[in-house]
Amino acid sequence: MFRKYLAGALLALLAACGAPAPGALDIDRSIQAKSQNSRVEFIVLHYTSTGNEASLKILSQLNVSSHYLITNDPAPRVYQLVDESRRAWHAGVSEWFGRSDMNASSIGIEIVNHGREGGDWEPYTAAQTAVIGALLQDIIRRHQIKAINIVGHSDIAPQRKIDPGPLFPWKQLAQQGIGRWYDEARAQEYQREFLRDGLPDMAWVQRELQRAGYKVAHSGVLDKASRNVIAAFQMHYRPALYDGNPDAETLAILKALP
Template sequence: MRLKHLISAVALLLLTACATRQPGEFTIDRSIQAKSQNSRVEFIVLHYTATGNEASLKILSQQNVSSHYLVTSAPEPLVYQLVDESRRAWHAGNSEWFGRTDMNSGSIGIEIVNHGRKDDGTWEPYTAAQIAVVSALLKDIVARHQIKPFNIVGHSDIAPQRKIDPGPLFPWKQLAQQGLGRWYDENKARAYEQEFLRSGLPDMNWVQAELQRAGYIIPRNGEQGKATKNVIAAFQMHYRPSLHDGVPDAETLAILKALP
């Protein structure tokens, strides 16, 4: 009889608990997770701050712009996480990559303290310590979100009409050799360059189509106007930084053709 009374008491407690639940109250069972899912993060966008450590931290934390991470220029660089990866940081602005707009929604932004292009036209180099930290940070983010190499880009890649960061001194090739970004087949590029020097350069329709294939937003009008020149310069800063004048020469177009 005691067992029967105990069972009755437990049942009564459960009924009472159910009876006291208010309309609209609910519980969420998170014990089962769907197999068909992946990260919302598809892109990593790299920037330079164009100012020093203190000013960069103040601007990115207090003004109408932000990034997920800030890497300082200290001898032992600090990494600040200013925005949780699950939230939008305001770092990309009006931009596009492979036809995807609103880049803030699907990207992680990394700002690196660097002054960029100086008044005399030269560029401030990144320190080896900064690049080592950026590399480690990228590896961590890529592993967690399975980001494709061609979706690790610079601000100038996704907004070539208005941005030039992280600039021609950012070591894209060094990172790509670690699997952090896209690079081209250099042997093929040399062969294509010789082919273009012998036979002549492709027309502007080909150039624009190939840049679009590579991910860039570019006019498709067959004309070598200012907008197209800006895109070519952005491409050169990433893949041929020794000369980034926006001129579609044989070397530039060979690299473009050799790009996977």
């Protein structure tokens, strides 16, 4: 009885003080601060490893999600499954340029593609590539995302992920001004230099991979983890061969990467 009396008295006191009821705050939003920008800093590209119907079900009903899903229909359909203001669960344990918890500041785009089946990779269709480019350009424009922060899942989680795979059209997108690419003429010069003078040691390779954004241990040893990072780099920038071997062409591209 006393508790009911006390609660009633408090409500009466709040009413007397003019306190608004919960949910009835009058917030003035007419003035916006000049010093602000988007919370979105990264875009992460994925493939779904399954077809349209299964991809939509998994990403909308299970314990994983993405902001967008692009189908592989002849005229690809784009689903927005999570509002850009909210966090989608697509990146998992990941890191880029020392930033972890990538879900908190990224937009995830899943593309319907089966990835690697029986040793062969499924290509992305021309229609999908056109839609991917248009969607990326729109997101980049609205959030002012830097080229270095448009990445694949394998770039930010090279120890456990290989999507969007070596057939993803990174170079074609870069030719449209989307994402980062390297100076090809300079890479050729560096490759000739490495073939003539020998390859840098692994300590140099690991430092350069970190400069490029990748998480890599500074062991000075070509261990399995370092090979995984090199393979992820190769799938992005030298997809013809992604064996994790730090050869002259790979290291020349790495050195030529801005």
